[in-house]
Amino acid sequence: MDNDLRQLARTLAHGDDFESVVRPLLALIKRVSGLPSVYLTFIDKNAEEQRVLFADNDSAMVIGEGLSVPWKDTLCKRALEEGRYVTNDVPGCWGNVKAAQELGIQTYASVPVHRVDRELFGTLCGASSVDVHVDESVVELLHLCSELIALNLERHSRTLQAEKRATVAEQRLNKVDLASRITSACLAASSLRVAVREVSQLLEQDTAWSKVDAFRVSGDALDNLSDANDHSQLLAQQVLEGDQGALQLIIKQQEQPMLWADAEEQTQALVICSGSQVEALILIFLQADIADCGDSLYLLNSAVNSLSLLAAKLDDHARLEAANQVLQQHALHDVLTGLPNRRYLIEALDDKMSEAERLETPLYIAFIDLDGFKQLNDDYGHDAGDIFLQRFTERLVGVLRGHDLVARYGGDEFVFVGLGSPDDDFSVVSAQLVKRIREATSGNFELPEADLFYRGPSIGVIEWQPGDMHDADVTLSHADAAMYQDKRRRRANPDAS
Template structure:
C-alpha cells in the first residue's frame, strides 16, 4: 500500500468526477488484490438491478462495463446479506448465482459503497476466474477505496441538487407565478435572440401587444379571484394559439406580449399581421366562472407590427406594438364602449 500512496494522493487531489477517481482506484486495487478484475457497481433497488459502471481487467476474467444483472442473482447481494465479503470458492459459497456462473467467477471480494448517511449506493468488487487468497491489507484497502468513492458520489449528488435548485430559482425568476408564462425579464432576454435569429434568416419580426380591456372593472365587480382566473385562462389560450417558435410573456398586470419570426423581409406582412391579430384576439375571448354564473369576456385589444430586425431596435418595436394596441383599443371603445 505504501508504494501506492503517491499515486493515491495525486488521484484524490486531481480527480474532478466519479469516473476520474474510480478508474485509478480500480487499477490500484487490482495491484493490491492481484485479482483479474476490479469493478464498481451501482445498485438500483427500485428496479432490482445492478449496473457495472467501471472496470479494470488485467487477467483472463473480464468484467464488461455496462453489464446489468438482476440484483437478486448477484454475488454482491449474497455477500451483504451473509456478511461474507470474500470467498475463494464462489461455487461452494453461492453456487445458485447464474450471473457468477456465466462469468466464470471463482474468487470474489467486495465492499459496500455507502453514502455518508448510510444509504447503499453500490459495491466495489474484485474477482478472478481461479482460486486466489487475499493478500494482507487488501481488504482494508478495498474498504478504504469504497469509502472514498462514497464520498465522491455524495459530493456529486450534492452538486447536482445545487444545480437543480439554481435552475429552479432561475426559472422562477423568469416565470410569472400566476399564469406560468415567462415574465417581463424573460421577454427582455428572449428578444435579442429572436432578433438575431430573424436577421440571420432574412425575416421580419412579428410583435404583438395584448391588453385586457375592462380588467380593472372585473376585479372591482367580481373580485380578484375572477381576475386571476381570466388571466390564467387567457394565458392558456394564447399558448394554444401560438406556433412552436413563438414566444409569449405576461409583462405585468393585464398586459401580454407575443413575439415570433415573420415572413421574409422582401415579402409583404399585411396579411400575416391581419391573421395574427385575429387569432390573438380570438384567443383572448373566454368564459370565466363567477360565483354560480359565467362571465363572458369579449376579448382584448391587440396591436401587431412587423419590423426589420436590422433597422428597428427591440425597444422601438415594443413601442410600435404598444401604439398599435392603443389604436385598436380606441376603435373598440368607439364601437362598444369598452374601457
C-alpha cells in the same frame, strides 16, 4: 595451501549466498583431512530428522545431498552427547547406528554448528569407509569452519530480514502511491461511473486479491463496469437486496463501508454511497484472510472513502443545479401563469431580432392588454381574477407556432413575438394574427363563482424589419402604442370587436 586460503577469504568476503560460502569450506576440509566425504547437515528438531544440505564426495564414499535420517539414529547425535569429535572405530563405538552400518563408515569426524544465539543449526562432518588419521589440526579446522558458517548464517539471516523489511516497505509505498492515485482520480473526476471504473482498475494492481469487479447502481439495477461474470453480478445483487439496516447505516454514517458479499469465498463488497443512497459497488475477491491484509485494508478504506466523497460531492452538485434551475425558472417566469416574464422577454426579444437579421425576415410583435380585467377583479375577487389569467394563458398559448414566444409583460399585459417571411404583407399578417389571438381568447370562461363572457383583449401589432433599431425596450414601446390605438378604437366602436 596459501592460494586456497586466499581464495577462501575472497569467497567469505564476497559470497552472495549461503551455498557459495559453504562449498569452498567443504573442499578445504576434504583436502586437508583426507576424508573422502565432507558435508554440512541441518537438524530439524520439530521433524526430529537430520538432513544433508551440502556435500563434497569422492567415489570412495558418497553421502548424497538431501539425504535425511531420523535424528535419534545418527552418528552426530552420539558424537554431540559424548563430546567425541573424531573416532577411527565407528563400528566399535557406535555399531548399533543403522545409518553408519549402511554406509560402512569407519572413520568419522563431527563438530556442531551453532547460530550466533547458540541455538544448534546442524553439524559439519567428515566420513570414510577406511581408517583415516584425523589429527587435532583437522579438528581445529572443523571448528573454525563451523564458526565461519555460523557467522555467515547470521549475515545471511540479517540480509534476508533486511530484504524482507525492504520488500514490506516497498509494498507499503506502492499502496500509499496507489491510494494517492485513487484520491487524485476522484478529485479530478466529474463522473462517478468513470471514477469507479478507474479506481477498480487501480485496485487490481494489489496482489492481496485475485479479482476486482465494479458496478454502478441505479435504483435496483446494476451497470457492469468491469465485464464481471454472472456470479459476480449475482453477489452484487445480493448485497443490494441483503441487510438493509447495514446499508442504511453506511449511507447515513459512512461507517464500516465494507460488507461480506460472500464470507466463504472471501469476497468483500465496497459500498460507495452519497448522502442519500448506494451509488456503486466494488467486489474484492481476496487471496487471504482480510485480517492479514492490514496495508491492503488501508488501501480499500482509502478507495471507498474517496469514492463516497466524490459521490456525495456530485450528489450535492446535482441538487444545487436543480435548485438553481428552480430559482432561474422563478427569476425568468411568471409564477401564476408559468409564462416567461418581462425580464425573460427582453433578453429573448433581443435574440429574436438577431435571428431575424440573420434570416433577413420580419419580426411581428403583438402587445396584448386584457380590457376590463380590473372590473373582473372588483366583481369576482382576485382569486377569480387569477383563475381567469390562467385560463386566458392556456388559450393564448394554443395559438403559438413552433418558434413563437408569448410572455406575461405585466399584471394584465401579454406580448407575442413571432418570425415572419421575407415576402409577407404586413397588413395581411397582422390582421390574421389579431384574428387568431382574439378568437382564441374571447368567449365564455368558466370561473368558480360564475360563467364569464369575455369580449377579448386589445391587441397592437407592429413589424420589426432587419435594419430597424436593435432595441427591445423601444420596440415594445412601439407595440404598446399600437395596442392603445386598438383600445381607443374598440372603445369608440364596441360592436366592431
